Amino acid sequence: MLFKGLKIGDLVAKLPIIQGGMGVGISSSSLAAAVAKCGGVGIISTAQIGYDEDDFEKKPIEANLRALKKHILKAKEECKNGIIGINIMVATRYYEEHVKVALEAGVDLIISGAGIPRNLPKLVEGYNVKIAPIVSSVKAAELILRVWDKKYNRIPDVIVVEGPRAGGHLGFNNEELENIESLDFNKTVKDILELKRSYEEKYKKHISIVPAGGIYSGEDIANYLKLGADGVQMATRFVATKECDAHINFKMAYVNARKEDIGIVKSPVGMPGRAVKNDFILKVSKEKEKITRCYNCLIPCDPTKTPYCISKALISSVKGNVDDGLIFIGDNGYKIDKITTVKELMDELVEGIERA
Numbered sequence: 001m002l003f004k005g006l007k008i009g010d011l012v013a014k015l016p017i018i019q020g021g022m023g024v025g026i027s028s029s030s031l032a033a034a035v036a037k038c039g040g041v042g043i044i045s046t047a048q049i050g051y052d053e054d055d056f057e058k059k060p061i062e063a064n065l066r067a068l069k070k071h072i073l074k075a076k077e078e079c080k081n082g083i084i085g086i087n088i089m090v091a092t093r094y095y096e097e098h099v100k101v102a103l104e105a106g107v108d109l110i111i112s113g114a115g116i117p118r119n120l121p122k123l124v125e126g127y128n129v130k131i132a133p134i135v136s137s138v139k140a141a142e143l144i145l146r147v148w149d150k151k152y153n154r155i156p157d158v159i160v161v162e163g164p165r166a167g168g169h170l171g172f173n174n175e176e177l178e179n180i181e182s183l184d185f186n187k188t189v190k191d192i193l194e195l196k197r198s199y200e201e202k203y204k205k206h207i208s209i210v211p212a213g214g215i216y217s218g219e220d221i222a223n224y225l226k227l228g229a230d231g232v233q234m235a236t237r238f239v240a241t242k243e244c245d246a247h248i249n250f251k252m253a254y255v256n257a258r259k260e261d262i263g264i265v266k267s268p269v270g271m272p273g274r275a276v277k278n279d280f281i282l283k284v285s286k287e288k289e290k291i292t293r294c295y296n297c298l299i300p301c302d303p304t305k306t307p308y309c310i311s312k313a314l315i316s317s318v319k320g321n322v323d324d325g326l327i328f329i330g331d332n333g334y335k336i337d338k339i340t341t342v343k344e345l346m347d348e349l350v351e352g353i354e355r356a
């Protein structure tokens with residue numbers, strides 16, 4: 001057996017698999033609890049998690065904070081001793097308030113990316129919560145380790161290293177994404193494994209390294225474990241499960257996607273993203289959408305300039321209007337040909353790891 005369980009501070013997940021956070025209700029309590037029950041790490045995304053609350057249109061912030069607490073408590077209750085975390089983007093408006101609600105609800109782990117979560121250690125002071133930045137380069141890992149060590153006397157419990165094949169927002173520019181083959185992602189992972197060593201020695205504490213992006217099979221997981229990683233983060237594969245919180249049409253868009261349907265799209269966050277190139281993407285690439293309502297979700301978004309409202313586009317697709325919304329997906333998403341249960345998927349992945 002290639003794996004011993006994934007160490008996250010003093011917690012250990014039986015399986016070396018973190019389910020990546022997926023915004024706007026795609027990974028809420030149902031998916032996260034199912035993954036944690038199977039021995040993986042279940043992650044609830046904070047991004048517009050209250051989109052289906054009654055008062056969301058009038059009071060989105062209040063609805064989001066209330067829904068976040070509700071989903072954490074529900075997932076923790078359902079999975080008993082499983083590990084439940086949140087994913088929060090650095091660019092989230094009211095970042096501190098979301099973190100506070102998650103801490104009070106007893107979340108085990110906070111994963112934060114799409115920017116540098118500089119002051120996360122300060123926000124979690126006094127709580128027994130594990131913290132994990134998402135990085136896409138050695139430079140970003142170096143910066144976080146240095147700043148957290150110097151300013152807060154703390155190191156991450158996990159570093160998620162997200163590569164260019166992931167779904168959602170990407171920490172690479174368009175030029176890099178056009179030449180993925182020339183990006184040596186395994187080298188980035190190896191360099192971060194090397195980089196963290198001196199910090200582990202200083203703090204006498206393990207930092208788990210968890211690559212993400214385009215990981216499809218147990219064999220893919222085994223390859224990263226052989227490289228020295230402690231586990232992986234996967235998101236796309238968890239969408240086509242019964243327990244995923246999205247509408248069935250969203251899941252079927254994954255089942256039906258062909259390789260040529262998946263590509264790089266512009267996102268109002270200012271980073272490129274990987275998504276299904278559907279009618280919506282075609283429409284907004286030709287003409288800027290008229291923004292009539294701003295949800296105040298992401299700091300870098302300017303409603304007067306953005307080609308479309310990302311909240312509206314993601315809410316539309318998660319509710320099932322898949323031709324008129326944004327469908328983030330990883331570059332291996334086209335391989336998915338059916339909807340399974342989380343248990344079936346986890347068993348398949350473990351078998352693949354053991355075979356490799």
Ligand SMILES: Cc1cc2nc3c(=O)[nH]c(=O)nc-3n(C[C@H](O)[C@H](O)[C@H](O)COP(=O)(O)O)c2cc1C
Pocket residue numbers: 019020021022023024026045047087088089113114134162165166167168169212213214215233234235236237327328329330331332
């Ligand atoms: C539908 C979808 C939504 C996502 N939403 C978020 C998000 O809100 N915040 C975030 O940091 N990452 C988000 N991601 C990225 C995932 O958490 C994960 O790191 C990445 O997708 C891994 O690659 P994979 O999908 O190829 O497994 C999203 C990915 C997908 C596919």
